[in-house]
Amino acid sequence: MLELIISLASGALGGNLAGKASSALNQGTLINSIVGILGGGLGGQILSTLTGGAVDAGSAASIAGIVSSVASGGVGGGVLLAIVGFIRKAIGK
Secondary structure: OHHHHHHHHHHHHHHHHHHHHOOOOOOOHHHHHHHHHHHHHHHHHHHHHHOOOOOOOOOOOOHHHHHHHHHHHHHHHHHHHHHHHHHHHHHHO
């Protein structure tokens, strides 16, 4: 459960950082956060699947578990925001 919470919070942060880094992707703080949270959850689940469950809730209390949750959540949030930004830009044309 701790791993999921960390991934979601990191996703929100990653989404907002990606939005601030590129004005073309920026959808506003609220949308950046929502998309980032979704991306963070997906990123955490994908990492857990790829590692075969080696990074699970039991290891989330360890430093490695926390770092992997932050990294996967942040990257997942940023990547999903980029995808949403590109789709919205393509639809707007």
